[in-house]
Amino acid sequence: MTLHKRGEYDYGESQADIRDEVLRYSQLHEYVAHHFADAICTCGSKTFRLELDDDEGVAIRICSQCQVKHPIGDSADYLEEASPEECGCPCGGEQFEITVGVSLYGDSEVVKWLYLGCRCPQCGLTAVYGDWKNEFIGYKSLLAQV
Numbered sequence: 001m002t003l004h005k006r007g008e009y010d011y012g013e014s015q016a017d018i019r020d021e022v023l024r025y026s027q028l029h030e031y032v033a034h035h036f037a038d039a040i041c042t043c044g045s046k047t048f049r050l051e052l053d054d055d056e057g058v059a060i061r062i063c064s065q066c067q068v069k070h071p072i073g074d075s076a077d078y079l080e081e082a083s084p085e086e087c088g089c090p091c092g093g094e095q096f097e098i099t100v101g102v103s104l105y106g107d108s109e110v111v112k113w114l115y116l117g118c119r120c121p122q123c124g125l126t127a128v129y130g131d132w133k134n135e136f137i138g139y140k141s142l143l144a145q146v
Contacts, residue, residue, distance in 0.1 A: 003126060009090070012126035015046065018099035018117040025128040026103060031113035033101030037143035041066060047095045047121060051084035054130035058082035059116050064095050072100060073114060073134070073142045087129055093122035096129075100146045102139050111136040 003010040003020055010021055019036050026033040040046055041063040048061035048070075058079060059072040071079065088094050096118040103113040114134040119126040136142040 009125050009127065011124040012119050013124060015097040015099060015119060017126050018097065018119050019101065021126045022099060022101035022115045022117040022128055025117075025131075026101060026113070026115055029113075029131065031103035033103050033113075033115050035104070035139055035143060036099055036101045037146040039070075039072070039098035039100070039146050041068065041070070043068075046097055048098055049094055050087040050096050050098065050118060050129065052087050052116070052130045053082040053084040054116075054132050056082040057114070057132040057134055058084055059130060060084055061098055071145075072098070072116070073145050074136050087118070089120035089123060089125050091120060091123040091125065093120040093125075095122070096120055098146070100143065102134070102143065104139055109137065109139050111139050111142055114142075 043066040045065040047064040051060040058075040101115040116130040
């Protein structure tokens with residue numbers, strides 16, 4: 001589990017590398033992520049297309065196997081105001097492994113900031129595709145909805 005820099009991007013070898021990238025990114029942006037969850041569909045798939053509107057705090061994963069759409073975290077609460085757009089990798093890949101990390105307010109269980117990290121299984125590019133303020137009470141419940 002090691003990220004490798006090639007040009008301007010970091011590349012990982014597995015989904016576990018997304019956590020390292022989210023942690024690195026969050027350390028640069030003030031609110032450090034300490035709690036994480038990997039996206040896994042109820043059908044068992046670990047790869048998804050991703051639709052994102054980080055202005056509204058909305059992310060939707062579409063399973064690469066069963067095609068079911070799953071709002072990530074509390075995104076379903078904000079879909080009405082959102083205009084999510086499909087994400088893609090610079091290599092042309094449209095499938096991702098997804099991991100969410102959260103930063104909390106002090107010693108509470110209240111989420112302060114959410115980071116959405118992805119890895120393209122086609123080329124290995126690993127990056128944070130979205131981040132936003134998220135004041136969800138009960139981070140374990142929020143991460144269970146990833």
